Amino acid sequence: MKKTQTPRKTLASGIAKVLKRLHYPLEVILVCVRWYVGYSLSLRDLEEMMAERGISVDHSTVHRWVIKLVPLLERMFRKHKRPVGKSWQMDETYLKIRGQWKYLYRAVDKPGNTIDFLLRTHRDKPAARRFFEKAIGQNGAPQTVNMDKSGANLAALQAINAACETPIRIRQVKYLNNRIEQDHRAIKRRTRPMLGFKDFRSARIILGGIEVMHMIRKGQMKCAKWTGASAAQQFYSLAS
Template identity: 75%
Template sequence: MPVGIAKVLKRLHFPVDVILLCVRWYVAYSLSLRDLEEMIAEHGIEVDHSTVHRWAIKLVPLFEKAFRKHKRPLGKSWRMDETYIKVRGQWKYLYRAVDKAGDTVDFLFRARRDKIAAQRYFEKAIDQNGAPETVTVDRSGSNLAALQAANAERETPIRIRQCKYLNNIVEQDHRAIKRIVKPMMGFKDFRCARIILSGIETMHMIRKGQMRVKKGTHPSAAEQFYSLVM
């Protein structure tokens, strides 16, 4: 286990397997924190729901960082869109893209839906995954403007397509994220929302087979998730 992760787990004063199980369940399934508290209690372990939340906030960034080192390469044709997530009763925006095969390119949670947010998303996605050849967006003017701004600084421009029909694949993919978020009954804090969403996205990518594994092995999604920090 990496030293940094071992130190975090040691400070949490609970069996490692219980901590990791709770964090995985929270980001993998449609469960509220109180659901988790009740489920763990059935195994004879008393954990307050607020403790589970604290574990997730501390550990999810470590899982995401580790996953990015093992993420499989993506296709060069992206479909980009944003979806709505509620924080303190107000809608915020989760920018996402998938490639032609439906694999997640990247994600970014922003407070506003505008050209600056879209531009920041493309900067992050390209920095982490390399530049695409084509990006398909809907009729959003801000997403188009962000891509045009990115192209202004590139020797080889990214081909831009505006076609809602071709973007169905990413809109369908949003549902997997929204299904996990729904039982959480809205987030109370933007930072916490950003962290938990990154955990949900990471688990979603693992389920889609986007993590490199040792040749000849076929670990389950749960085993792949735990391997990131063990």
């Protein structure tokens, strides 16, 4: 296998601890994780691609790498995430988990940068409120939120406004949400080869990795160390 341009610096402590139990070179593990969250590939596709490169790894092993490493990589990414704008577009999309539809809440700002995301079992006021609380906690309060005509989303944001000194302006005009609806497609395109998730926890973790890679591609990661670093280099740098 061609040598991968992964960082050769001290690993983050949490990642170093996980890698001790994975018994494969760091380069192989990170390449598999990045390809899985970044491209429309199944786990069996990755098993076959690694075999062609002389590396024997079972698809279930790749899945285990993703589940163990993605939460750590996402946590590191959030430390380096660029600030987002104050005008948000918020919406939810549908994903199938064990044959049942679940709801991925997402928001982008005016230029299309991802603000935050949250997978929930139900599509209701508590789910929407939890999403807004998470997004505001991570990114600060927006000035305006554009959303569709969902009563649950409206009620959730009104409840948050009731406790705010400066209420968030709410705009429920469907055509203003085109950007977030278009942005959903990048996530859905990646999840399609998975043919549905097997459990909620795995879905939440994998979606986190997909969203991180999507944000990196959109230029949302601060790269103080590397000027002009590729998306792959930025992803690998999260391990150091």
